[in-house]
Amino acid sequence: MAKVFTATAAWLRWIWRQLTSMRTALILLFLLALASVPGSLFPQRGTSPLKVSQYLRDHPFAGPILDRLSLFDVFASPWFAAVYLLLFISLAGCVLPRTLEHAKQIVQQPPLAPKNLSRLAAYVTWTSSVSLSDALPVVQSAWKSSGWRVRSEDEWVSAEKGYSRETGNLLFHLALLVILVAVGFGGALGAKGTVIVREGSGFANNVTQYDTFTPGRLFSNDQLPPFSFTLTNFKAAYQLGGQQNGAARAFSADIKVRNTPTAPARNVTIEVNEPLRIEGTSVYLVGHGYAPQFIVRDAKGQVVWQDAAVFLPQDGNFTSTGVVKAPDTVPQLGIQGFFLPTASGDSSRGPRSMFPAPNNPQVFLSAWSGDLGLDGGIPQSVYQLDTKAMTRIGIEELKPGQTWKLPHGRGTVAFTGFKEWASFSITRDPGKGFALVAAFLAIFGLTLSLLVPRRRMWLRITKQSDGSNLFEVAGLSKTEAPGLLDEVQRLAQQVKAIAPEVPSVD
């Protein structure tokens, strides 16, 4: 039994030693780089879920296999986690013992002088008549005041500097551990959501008002601060003419915001790069589009629908699509449409906008009659019409102010104008401050660990048979930093100032 136990312990020790070796760390680093590659080549659910569903539709055979291998969720996959967790275990196993070792070295004195200084990489020697007891204390204090840690014995002085190199190295690796923890906790304790708000409409920060909402595992809904805002105006500017015609140049959303339902409203402008920071939560402007306004009347002239319908942009020039559903007519009425901010006048190749700004707004509508399918209990997209149980009764194009008389006396659709909408991403990440501080500590530590040279210097004074003293100064660099010889010569110069060279008497 005891034998089995020792054998297991030996194995465990062997595994630990392998895991914490530099060679393993290197291999894990390569694996980490390699494991990230598919995350940039396949669409990822985290960043582009629509592209993932498109990919799955286009590749009915390969898609599901890739999905099983987590290739659409690379950075949340078990194998990616396995690599970075092993790497961080390896890192901790390497860094913690080194921290203890380094702490010991800081407390301890510099090392003994080697027997043969002349074998070291940089070496200077001369003879002097100054005696050992006169030179040593002066050298000791001179070196100390130039920033060296000095130990002096009977016949030699040993000095070392550049401890901050290892301190920086350890700080860097520990900071990486802190970043990992901060990312994990920030994700678990935080939440993110998106919402589309039309001009004149509002948003209150509770879960039901979001279009999408993704809480972290440890997030509870009562942590949402009770702020609210109304979008008063959205502005966009575009490049006119030239190679980049139509490229966006500026976006801004003017909002009225209240920190609590009873607090006074204040005016704030949110822009790209200028989010609203409120109660530990950030509100970002992430997109925009158009919401054409319609008044739909039934055969009797009763208003059955009146609002601005959010249409989603399909291209860079904001050719947008959307629907209006009027379930209260018999049979039910549905309208599918395109909104073009700048219609070309020529729609032979299908409705396409020529420019993102509303220079010549127009809608292309098709009306459907039948069953909208809203009663099936299956949630439906508000941007799509389920036309399975419907028939198309007509198509029409309208400019603002125009009204379409539906065929068969089914009623009218008036296109009264349009509003713009803005989409906002609202996030809470309590880990990001920690990650930021740790990131800067990492850079600081990294800089120290790569740029501070760690050096050892020795001076040995040996009495010679002719009564003079042999002075030897030698240095050793523990790094590849340049300038070791210069440093040795500078320290030797300090010694020479005390113990000038006399020509040897051979």
Add this chain to the structure above:
Amino acid sequence: MSINESFAQASNFLVYGSMTAYTAAMGAFSISVAKGRRIESLEESASRVANASHQVRMGATLTLDTPAVSTSVSSDDRLGEGRRAGNIGMSLMWLATMLLGGAIALRGLAAHRLPWGNMYEFSLAAGFSVSLAFGILSLKRDLRWLGLFIVIPVLLDLGLAMTVLYTEAAQLVPALHSYWLAIHVTAAIVCMGAFTVAATLSALYLVAARVEERIAAGESAGKLGGLAGRLPSADRLDLLAYRIHAFMFPLWTFAVIAGAIWAEAAWGRYWGWDPKETWAFITWVIYAAYLHARATVGWRGRKAAYVALLGFGAIVFNYFIVNMYVSGLHSYSGLH
């Protein structure tokens, strides 16, 4: 604000001017390399390295501050022609760098903003950064032997910029309206320039190390002997490459972190595995592996140099392939 067309025009002319100067520099450096000879022979380097490895085993790190002989490649008096050509190459290189700097400045004045908002502008800035890094490094040491190997990638970069990547001067998309453009993108450009120089040195190191190894084994120098005979010794090349990599790695780390801070302000999260972010991370990991490899027995030397080249490959991939063929949030190439 509108675009100043005459400044934009002048900027384009200056780019062509700098390309002409670079081409002339390439000619001069070619002559310099063809005529240059190193002072320490390949055999001497090979045997010195064999001896030095003993010192490394003793626990000391090779510092090379005092090589037994000067290994800087400069032609001696009998080879004055090569030396003169090298000097002309250096002057032309500075001229080309200044012309390119002028082109970049005019482009910025034309559009009233920092001129690194699309791939064309970034490529000009990267070419400038490579030349400037080379110029600064050459102030403290004789780098005439390296000029040819620097000017070739710079010319390639500028050629691509003018043909494939060319974009008219224009204003920026809203996501780039931020002072982080000055911080994050500038850091990335400087890193790209310096990493290009470092990768060139690593590649040349591989050539020199191969040749020295063959000679140490008693074989003939082989096809690359002619090239290696005009370069410094392998250990010098390796050391210089390492120093540049080590110096730039913290700046690259900073560039990535500055990008994360900007991403937090622009996109609502500091890290989202956007393809560009992913490749910046891959590059960072590979360079971290290079620094570790150089401190690991069995990996220093040739293997580590291959890792460094792999890191540079990741940069190039991130710049050309990810920008032009992979869609993501960093879609600022300005190309349609």
